[in-house]
Amino acid sequence: MEQINLRVSRDAVEEFKESILWADIVEELNSWKTGFELERGSIVDDAAENNPSTASILLHLGDISGRIKAVDYMLSIPDVFLGLLDTKKEE
Secondary structure: OOOOOOOOOHHHHHHHHOOHHHHHHHHHHHHHHHHHHHHHHOHHHHHHHHOOOHHHHHHHHHHHHHHHHHHHHHHHHHHHHHHHHHHHHHO
């Protein structure tokens, strides 16, 4: 996997993590996760009403799980950048 070339400084990433903009982004992404969890929680009731196939239910669960993992990754991007900067500094 090709490593990205970061142009940002460690101080800039740390400042961004403390910013109001990042706090608002985190709040928005966490609201997405809450919605995904509500959707996952409604699958049983939906299955009782609509009688979907097992495969359909599993695909839906996998889809929701993937969305949650994607949001978790987006939330971790500043820390990923800090880790990459640390690795770059050590090299």
